[in-house]
Amino acid sequence: MVGQSVAKVVLITGAATGIGAATAREFAGRGFIVVGADVDAGLGASLFAELGAPHEFHVLDVRDAAAWAAIIDAVVDRHGRLDVLHLNAGVMMRPKGSPIMDDPLDWFTPETYAKVRSVNLDGVAFGIMAGMNVQGLSRIIVTASGAALLPLDIDPCYTATKYGVLGLSLALEKPLAERGIRIDVICPGAIDTSLTAPDVREAIRQEDPSFIARSVATIATSEASGPVWMAFTEKEGLQRYEIPGLPGMAGALDVTDEA
């Protein structure tokens, strides 16, 4: 190898299961080199054994900024490039497999709040910080949620972090664009993964994670401009979300003598 892979490289967090695993398969199928990261070493290793070389799996706790720097170095060292960053790792207030139709305030504790915030919000921020200095990184895609646009009563912590990553990403849009990095946010609806609570899975229709995977890959490989996307149903497909402005805001930040 002469230092750099010909094929583009994508790093996906939360790659062991759900949307992340489906996205790993989708990008692998499109010829990208996939680097998957997750705290779940067992499921991660097993998926990537199936995908085979050159795809690889790393254990990564997205809450750890030093671990982020290390994984970025390892990827660039090995492949000579990192092109796409899919910041997808996420948790909810309740442990996976817990029913959700209970009192959310029972779960609203400092510990749970910190857990959800550190994975969902810090993890995304640290990922952007680590990736933004990589020469040649051109795309960052953040998995937010419908809960970034409309609050979910059943999980206020999750909602806060999803609103948070949306705001973070939108605020970073221009500074990152100056560096040649485009950031997009995808807001899935109810998806059939282990993150969706069992009683929800019984009660409402969910989409297959491959729908989100294809949507992420489409965003990453097309010039159509976001930055916010909705992916609620396969039938409606991937749609651009128009961020509503605030009435009367135009000119409100102009500080002039006439004010």
Next chain:
Amino acid sequence: MSVLNRVDEEYLSIIRQVPVIDLTDIDAARAAIKAVFAMAGTVEPHPEVIRSDHSIPNVPGAPDARIRVYRPRNAIGELPGLVWIQGGGYVLTTANPDDQWCERIAHDLQCVVASVIWRRAPEHPFPAAHDDCYATLKWMIASENAIGVNADLIAVGGASSGGGAAAALALRARDEGLPLLHQLLIYPMLDDRNTTRSSHLVTDLELWNRANNILAWQAYLGDAYGTDGVSPYAAPARAADLSGLAPATILTGELDLFVDENIEYAQRLLAADVSVEFHLYPAVHHGFDVHNPNGRQAKRLLQDRDDALRRAYAR
């Protein structure tokens, strides 16, 4: 019959220096091929071309196909592509899947080249090498975003057995409805039947000769050798219908044992309304350009190769 005394003198001294390839002992022949490449010395990778090795999905049951991909370092955006299949009689390979050849094409034509490290016979008879090539074409089409290739501008090419494999891949692509822009066939090995005049003509031990050719086909076809059950994807000369194939460029030498089957294939392509470019280089043998790339006819072949690809890529 000896044709050595008719070969252009620019190639004769090298022919006499290289080890003889004799397929009656395949291990020795493989060692001899390695020695031929060693004589050329090690060459530094081209500084303006990046390359990486990939294992890609293959037909069910087959191991991942191995390929080496080359891309001009500073090119951005979508480039045309070439699936390149090196020669070796389906039997002989080295660790080098035509690196310099592929780097030169990638750089000079600003395209992405994927060289197939095909599984060799007799350990892996047909359809192993064919499957590896087909997997590579499918991968290149599917990976257009990942490697920056325009899937509408993918050509296939090969030399000797690689040329036969390229012609077979063009047949397969047509039959499977895959887009293919062009087939570049360099003295291709097309016909297991060895009934042409030129296939009888070349017997010199120093050249790719009739005896080696028969042994190579036997290794590739295994039990199917000598039967009517040989697939056109193994021996493209056997394809009954050449209509609808990608436009072709065929480059071959006057004293190549494949010259007659190459001329016949070109003629049949024309009869099937396939666009053909054909060059016959005088007084040269099979693999002449590898023996002496600086020879006059060799330079013409390399130029014609580049011009054909440029024309296909419409550059």
